Amino acid sequence: MKQRLPLLITILLFGYAFLYIPIASLIVYSFNESRLVTVWSGFSTQWYSKLLENEQLLGAAWLSVQIAALTATLAVVLGTLAALALVRFRRFLGRGSLEVMVTAPLVMPDVIIGLSLLLLFVAMEGLIGWPAGRGMTTIVIAHTTFAMAYVAVVVQSRLAHMDLSLEEAALDLGARPLKVFFTITLPIIAPALIAGWLLAFTLSLDDLVVASFVSGPGATTLPMVVYSSVRLGVSPEINALATIIVALVTLAVLIAGFVLWRQEKQNRLDAH
Amino acid sequence: MKPTSARPSTRHLIIAVPWFWLALFFLLPFLFVLKISLSEPTLAQPPYMDLIREIEDGFVTLVINFSNYQLLLEDSLYLSALWGSLKVAAISTLFCLLIGYPMAYAIARSPLHWRLPLLMLIILPFWTSFLIRIYAWIGILKANGLLNNLLMGLGLIDSPLAIMHTPLAVYIGVVYNYLPFVVLPLYATLIRLDLTLLEAAADLGCRPWKQFLLITLPLSMPGVIAGAMLVFIPVMGEFVIPDLLGGPDTLMLGKLMWTEFFSNKDWPLASSLAALLLVVLILPFVLLRHFERRSEEGNP
Numbered sequence: 001m002k003q004r005l006p007l008l009i010t011i012l013l014f015g016y017a018f019l020y021i022p023i024a025s026l027i028v029y030s031f032n033e034s035r036l037v038t039v040w041s042g043f044s045t046q047w048y049s050k051l052l053e054n055e056q057l058l059g060a061a062w063l064s065v066q067i068a069a070l071t072a073t074l075a076v077v078l079g080t081l082a083a084l085a086l087v088r089f090r091r092f093l094g095r096g097s098l099e100v101m102v103t104a105p106l107v108m109p110d111v112i113i114g115l116s117l118l119l120l121f122v123a124m125e126g127l128i129g130w131p132a133g134r135g136m137t138t139i140v141i142a143h144t145t146f147a148m149a150y151v152a153v154v155v156q157s158r159l160a161h162m163d164l165s166l167e168e169a170a171l172d173l174g175a176r177p178l179k180v181f182f183t184i185t186l187p188i189i190a191p192a193l194i195a196g197w198l199l200a201f202t203l204s205l206d207d208l209v210v211a212s213f214v215s216g217p218g219a220t221t222l223p224m225v226v227y228s229s230v231r232l233g234v235s236p237e238i239n240a241l242a243t244i245i246v247a248l249v250t251l252a253v254l255i256a257g258f259v260l261w262r263q264e265k266q267n268r269l270d271a272h
Numbered sequence: 273m274k275p276t277s278a279r280p281s282t283r284h285l286i287i288a289v290p291w292f293w294l295a296l297f298f299l300l301p302f303l304f305v306l307k308i309s310l311s312e313p314t315l316a317q318p319p320y321m322d323l324i325r326e327i328e329d330g331f332v333t334l335v336i337n338f339s340n341y342q343l344l345l346e347d348s349l350y351l352s353a354l355w356g357s358l359k360v361a362a363i364s365t366l367f368c369l370l371i372g373y374p375m376a377y378a379i380a381r382s383p384l385h386w387r388l389p390l391l392m393l394i395i396l397p398f399w400t401s402f403l404i405r406i407y408a409w410i411g412i413l414k415a416n417g418l419l420n421n422l423l424m425g426l427g428l429i430d431s432p433l434a435i436m437h438t439p440l441a442v443y444i445g446v447v448y449n450y451l452p453f454v455v456l457p458l459y460a461t462l463i464r465l466d467l468t469l470l471e472a473a474a475d476l477g478c479r480p481w482k483q484f485l486l487i488t489l490p491l492s493m494p495g496v497i498a499g500a501m502l503v504f505i506p507v508m509g510e511f512v513i514p515d516l517l518g519g520p521d522t523l524m525l526g527k528l529m530w531t532e533f534f535s536n537k538d539w540p541l542a543s544s545l546a547a548l549l550l551v552v553l554i555l556p557f558v559l560l561r562h563f564e565r566r567s568e569e570g571n572p
């Protein structure tokens with residue numbers, strides 16, 4: 001095994017270079033003075049100030065953040081319920097269909113999710129008058145539907161590996177099931193809930209296709225603005241936006257990593 | 273909560289709430305896709321005719337229209353889009369595996385304290401925006417982009433390579449964006465591999481390459497299939513990558529459906545394309561479920 005070490009390191013170096021060179025090029029050229037994105041003509045932060053003056057883009061970003069926060073919260077509640085049902089109740093009517101409905105959105109092409117939900121919303125509006133028109137509400141419903149599947153997967157794996165003896169002890173001592181859930185189960189699966197919330201938030205913030213189908217005239221999300229500006233050609237403002245997103249994501253991942261690491265360390269200390 | 277500890281009413285609620293949400297917003301919409309695909313387009317809001325129409329007062333009739341499906345079979349455009357999607361999905365899945373397998377293998381064989389950071393580095397690009405990751409490749413691949421500037425600066429080529437708006441650009445974009453989806457399941461199966469099997473084989477004189485082909489590769493097949501399907505299925509319906517990186521000759525179902533819906537406002541035809549895509553994806557989905565369940569069962 002040892003003589004293959006250089007080969008393995010080379011594979012990893014090439015793999016990570018492939019993953020990170022495009023992102024690095026975005027960051028470097030966001031500080032380029034020239035409008036021609038790939039010709040370097042000097043350091044400048046002008047595209048960041050241009051970005052902050054772009055009111056259409058800022059408005060879309062604010063709408064996207066609101067949609068993503070609502071989506072993530074709803075998806076965590078629904079996804080956790082689905083995970084609890086699948087992990088804790090072995091047999092029930094509809095188990096097979098729930099399993100399929102939780103896995104399918106993970107791989108379903110987004111053009112299908114978008115079109116089918118739009119047709120449903122149009123038909124529902126014709127039949128019962130709700131949802132009246134399309135916009136933020138319909139986007140949140142659509143995003144929650146696929147995001148809850150991701151949350152369910154994350155929470156399911158945490159629940160499946162959880163030690164049940166704490167819950168059993170509490171029940172034996174007379175605690176009510178609901179109280180056991182809120183004081184014992186919930187804190188134990190909390191890291192998975194946070195990870196699921198962040199994942200759902202990012203998925204929603206990132207979605208172009210589904211939102212384009214189910215959105216109305218008044219609701220333009222950030223990916224829609226980015227998409228139309230990218231279609232018109234490469235623009236340094238998008239590089240600046242990309243750099244801000246990469247910086248925020250890296251910061252969030254570092255904080256999450258640090259918190260998890262501290263928690264693991266604490267758990268190990270507690271165990272001794 | 274042992275299976276018996278929740279009160280029946282709580283239990284029903286825990287099951288019913290997500291079940292009804294998904295049934296209403298995930299399953300039921302497919303019936304509407306089927307319904308609209310059987311209707312006729314019209315200039316109205318919404319732009320399709322109802323299947324059940326009142327002809328004279330009191331009399332209703334059901335009009336089912338198969339002409340959309342007929343068109344899909346007769347016009348070669350749609351079958352070549354299906355073929356184009358299959359080709360792009362299959363080739364990029366293969367390349368994801370060829371790049372992702374060695375990476376997953378290298379991470380699984382790395383020292384314990386390296387594994388988590390290395391995995392985090394695989395996932396990190398996935399958290400940044402999908403659109404922006406594709407946009408980054410436009411800057412690299414276009415005629416006066418980074419790659420051409422670099423190659424011309426080194427004197428390797430005289431005139432820019434035409435990569436943007438070709439199938440190659442689509443493959444690069446797909447492999448780049450879907451790579452984490454093969455690395456993660458492959459890592460999960462490779463990390464569970466019983467290393468004593470390899471040691472036993474080595475003791476009996478088996479060469480490393482033969483060990484890999486006879487032991488590691490067969491045992492990691494569930495991860496290979498699961499990872500392959502996690503790429504193949506969504507790429508079949510991919511719209512953004514062929515639209516931004518591909519050219520006018522890049523025919524794919526997702527892109528065609530988008531055009532029929534947004535540019536031609538032909539909702540019934542777009543629905544029949546969605547139905548076609550769904551039917552094609554049933555087999556890969558069944559494969560994915562089967563192999564995911566198998567790798568779950570292997571989980572202690």
